[in-house]
Amino acid sequence: MRFRLNGQQRELEVHPMKRLLDALREDLGLIGTKEGCGEGECGSCTVLVDGEPVCSCLLPVAQVEGAEVITIEGLGGEHPLQRAFVEEGGAQCGICTPGMIMAALALGPNPTEAEIREGLAGNLCRCTGYTAIIRAVQKA
Amino acid sequence: MRTAISKLTLLQPASLQEALRMLDEEGPLRPLAGCTDVYVEVNFGTATQTRFLNLWGLPQLRYVRRENGILRIGALATFTDLIRSREIQEEAPMLVAASREIGGVQIQNRGTLAGNIANASPAGDSLPVLAALEAIVVLESRQGQRRIPFHRFYTGYRQSVIRPDELIVAVELPRTEGVQWFRKVGTRAAQAISKVVMAAVRSDPPRLALGSVAPTVIRLPRTEACLARGGSMTEAQEILTKEIQPIDDLRSTAAYRRLVCANLLARFWTDTHA
Numbered sequence: 001m002r003f004r005l006n007g008q009q010r011e012l013e014v015h016p017m018k019r020l021l022d023a024l025r026e027d028l029g030l031i032g033t034k035e036g037c038g039e040g041e042c043g044s045c046t047v048l049v050d051g052e053p054v055c056s057c058l059l060p061v062a063q064v065e066g067a068e069v070i071t072i073e074g075l076g077g078e079h080p081l082q083r084a085f086v087e088e089g090g091a092q093c094g095i096c097t098p099g100m101i102m103a104a105l106a107l108g109p110n111p112t113e114a115e116i117r118e119g120l121a122g123n124l125c126r127c128t129g130y131t132a133i134i135r136a137v138q139k140a
Numbered sequence: 141m142r143t144a145i146s147k148l149t150l151l152q153p154a155s156l157q158e159a160l161r162m163l164d165e166e167g168p169l170r171p172l173a174g175c176t177d178v179y180v181e182v183n184f185g186t187a188t189q190t191r192f193l194n195l196w197g198l199p200q201l202r203y204v205r206r207e208n209g210i211l212r213i214g215a216l217a218t219f220t221d222l223i224r225s226r227e228i229q230e231e232a233p234m235l236v237a238a239s240r241e242i243g244g245v246q247i248q249n250r251g252t253l254a255g256n257i258a259n260a261s262p263a264g265d266s267l268p269v270l271a272a273l274e275a276i277v278v279l280e281s282r283q284g285q286r287r288i289p290f291h292r293f294y295t296g297y298r299q300s301v302i303r304p305d306e307l308i309v310a311v312e313l314p315r316t317e318g319v320q321w322f323r324k325v326g327t328r329a330a331q332a333i334s335k336v337v338m339a340a341v342r343s344d345p346p347r348l349a350l351g352s353v354a355p356t357v358i359r360l361p362r363t364e365a366c367l368a369r370g371g372s373m374t375e376a377q378e379i380l381t382k383e384i385q386p387i388d389d390l391r392s393t394a395a396y397r398r399l400v401c402a403n404l405l406a407r408f409w410t411d412t413h414a
Binding site: 019022040043049055058060062063103118120122123 | 152175184192194243
């Protein structure tokens with residue numbers, strides 16, 4: 001099967017029901033995407049598929065055939081959101097951080113606090129209490 | 141992922157006709173739309189099926205449109221599609237309200253209304269809305285289409301009239317007069333399964349539907365009749381608490397659910413007072 005991954009065309013020979021999360025981590029070596037709950041509750045496995053945040057733990061790889069997938073690696077490390085998370089203390093243990101940033105990427109420009117809270121409601125963080133995360137998103 | 145993936149088979153139809161043929165000849169198959177319920181079972185090793193049918197490659201099933209005065213929602217329309225649809229915002233605002241409280245954005249981007257119906261949970265957040273709007277579920281097989289009124293769709297706990305050779309292809313919403321009202325009561329706005337969910341329409345007669353208080357989503361015909369004939373709120377609340385059969389489970393207790401339902405009824409009636 002074929003799809004675009006972080007701007008590059010990729011071909012993959014895996015079981016069509018393999019989770020996108022596992023294909024990314026095991027077959028493509030992209031371990032920035034984390035597994036938390038494995039049931040769509042925590043958002044730590046969030047990636048963008050055709051620009052929309054989705055849980056890669058709930059997605060058979062067959063369903064991204066022909067789609068555009070962006071993972072945290074696609075941001076390159078110096079993205080304004082990544083820098084703001086570092087500067088504002090938006091990351092502590094770091095497990096939720098890639099998913100938080102991918103969900104925040106899909107927010108429009110200059111989101112209000114209410115928009116940030118709704119857009120990130122599907123991402124759980126057990127360290128920060130969310131305040132620093134929201135500050136980071138606003139800063140970026 | 142606890143299910144051994146090598147034992148699973150995924151059929152990938154290129155058209156609705158091919159999907160219906162596969163269901164008929166190569167079943168039993170479990171249809172996959174956004175996978176937000178099915179993959180939880182696959183991840184935890186509790187899925188009983190091993191053969192699946194991928195519908196996501198059939199974009200012709202992903203639409204919301206107005207046809208002859210009714211709203212028709214295709215089987216692959218996601219909750220995000222419903223939230224963004226001008227037609228749904230105008231005619232079924234409580235379906236927008238319910239969709240915004242389903243999971244988080246990630247789930248809304250993949251989860252479908254038809255999938256919520258097919259999953260048949262008594263706690264499905266969109267289901268009381270469909271009951272109160274008197275939706276029609278459109279089923280299709282190689283034998284043709286069946287249009288099932290929503291109140292006749294479920295036959296018991298997680299049981300429905302859908303046959304193994306049939307797919308839900310669309311949901312129809314007839315035009316509904318009156319003010320719509322929706323409230324989900326859970327531990328948190330996002331990512332929480334409801335303790336109680338209520339959808340209602342202030343019309344004459346009023347319509348009331350509740351989730352998480354019986355083996356299936358239910359309408360409350362006796363409570364509706366009481367309000368329609370001008371009965372007092374106290375009388376209507378007493379009837380309501382007899383019309384539901386909530387249980388104690390890990391999300392809440394029967395007693396709490398009864399109390400909340402009675403309070404929601406009063407809140408609905410006050411909020412929608414002309």
